[in-house]
Amino acid sequence: xxxxxxxxxxxxxxxxxxxxxxxxxxxxxxxxxxxxxxxxxxxxxxxxxxxxxxxxxxxxxxxxxxxxxxxxxxxxxxxxxxxxxxxxxxxxxxxxxxxxxxxxxxxxxxxxxxxxxxxxxxxxxxxxxxxxxxxxxxxxxxxxxxxxxxxxxxxxxxxxxxxxxxxxxxxxxxxxxxxxxxxxxxxxxxxxxxxxxxxxxxxxxxxxxxxxxxxxxxxxxxxxxxxxxxxxxxxxxxxxxxxxxxxxxxxxxxxxxxxxxxxxxxxxxxxxxxxxxxxxxxxxxxxxxxxxxxxxxxxxxxxxxxxxxxxxxxxxxxxxxxxxxxxxxxxxxxxxxxxxxxxxxxxxxxxxxxxxxxxxxxxxxxxxxxxxxxxxxxxxxxxxxxxxxxxxxxxxxxxxxxxxxxxxxxxxxxxxxxxxxxxxxxxxx
Numbered sequence: 001x002x003x004x005x006x007x008x009x010x011x012x013x014x015x016x017x018x019x020x021x022x023x024x025x026x027x028x029x030x031x032x033x034x035x036x037x038x039x040x041x042x043x044x045x046x047x048x049x050x051x052x053x054x055x056x057x058x059x060x061x062x063x064x065x066x067x068x069x070x071x072x073x074x075x076x077x078x079x080x081x082x083x084x085x086x087x088x089x090x091x092x093x094x095x096x097x098x099x100x101x102x103x104x105x106x107x108x109x110x111x112x113x114x115x116x117x118x119x120x121x122x123x124x125x126x127x128x129x130x131x132x133x134x135x136x137x138x139x140x141x142x143x144x145x146x147x148x149x150x151x152x153x154x155x156x157x158x159x160x161x162x163x164x165x166x167x168x169x170x171x172x173x174x175x176x177x178x179x180x181x182x183x184x185x186x187x188x189x190x191x192x193x194x195x196x197x198x199x200x201x202x203x204x205x206x207x208x209x210x211x212x213x214x215x216x217x218x219x220x221x222x223x224x225x226x227x228x229x230x231x232x233x234x235x236x237x238x239x240x241x242x243x244x245x246x247x248x249x250x251x252x253x254x255x256x257x258x259x260x261x262x263x264x265x266x267x268x269x270x271x272x273x274x275x276x277x278x279x280x281x282x283x284x285x286x287x288x289x290x291x292x293x294x295x296x297x298x299x300x301x302x303x304x305x306x307x308x309x310x311x312x313x314x315x316x317x318x319x320x321x322x323x324x325x326x327x328x329x330x331x332x333x334x335x336x337x338x339x340x341x342x343x344x345x346x347x348x349x350x351x352x353x354x355x356x357x358x359x360x361x362x363x364x365x366x367x368x369x370x371x372x373x374x375x376x377x378x379x380x381x382x383x384x385x386x387x388x389x390x391x392x393x394x395x396x397x398x399x400x401x402x403x404x405x406x407x408x409x410x411x412x413x414x415x416x417x418x419x420x421x422x423x424x425x426x427x428x429x
Contacts, residue, residue, distance in 0.1 A: 094128065269288060282318065
């Protein structure tokens with residue numbers, strides 16, 4: 001990008017008249033079911049005879065590690081590994097994340113490590129490869145692939161969080177079935193399933209998973225659900241034959257506990273930071289309403305969305321920036337296209353990998369978002385600012401929402417009206 005464009009006063013002069021409203025800090029009230037001791041809960045759920053009976057002494061077992069920030073994930077994996085070792089098995093961890101991590105083995109190891117999944121914390125070796133083995137085909141003739149190390153193991157235990165997907169709706173969304181279908185298939189497997197687009201995901205995910213379960217020893221699954229505070233709300237160990245009936249129940253529970261913005265619409269939504277650690281889409285459209293396909297729904301309705309920064313944990317993967325209308329130069333300078341584009345090329349959804357309008361700093365990004373809204377009260381615009389799509393208990397909203405707040409028992413005002421403070425460079429202080 002030609003950064004010299006911001007050496008002129010043109011942009012600043014155009015946006016100088018735009019008023020950024022005073023903001024109010026509020027607390028949104030959500031239910032908070034929580035597992036207080038994830039290690040003990042995991043041990044208890046593993047101790048059932050039907051789970052123990054799946055283990056044979058000396059067998060090698062592949063455990064899955066995904067590309068999301070999941071609460072207590074290293075603790076849970078370690079408990080599963082220790083449980084297997086106590087019964088004579090030899091566990092190891094594989095990255096099960098499709099094309100993420102730049103679609104390289106080393107990149108996927110780095111993703112695991114960034115979420116606290118190391119050989120030390122998980123209590124077992126990590127084996128990473130992008131090599132796959134085709135183990136069969138679906139009824140429609142689509143090839144089904146699986147990680148080479150997982151294929152060579154005597155058993156597989158998928159471990160994942162159940163949550164609403166960010167691109168489609170179906171009986172099975174993000175969870176164990178998706179981990180089997182896409183995560184363990186690496187780049188080739190993800191490419192095979194995405195080829196027909198998200199329109200067909202709801203029907204094809206279980207078809208791919210069935211081929212894997214029919215041809216590989218999937219011993220059982222370990223599923224978690226999180227509350228609105230990004231904490232573990234539930235841990236379940238599920239026998240393989242029960243996955244088909246149990247995962248939809250857990251998905252329903254996840255929907256009931258998903259964090260959200262407790263307003264129906266706004267003129268401008270500002271997301272301070274996006275990243276793969278917050279959502280596979282950088283920012284969760286179940287919160288922001290920034291859907292990149294016509295097959296999902298939900299989230300707040302807004303005219304303009306501005307994103308201000310990219311998390312360090314995202315390793316330059318800026319998927320989600322293109323779902324916004326405006327971003328900052330700070331975010332742009334952190335983009336690594338080599339890690340961002342494999343996601344888009346594999347999923348066939350290009351929009352989230354695009355570059356939005358780039359503003360020099362936070363202040364001008366927010367002003368640009370307000371200026372480009374139509375038919376709103378420019379003197380008193382509705383603006384909502386969130387840290388990210390996982391941290392929604394405390395957010396700030398403009399004074400235009402005060403009447404709505406008074407009638408909502410789930411919202412509490414924490415601080416009165418104040419101007420947003422920016423530093424000398426025009427970024428949030």
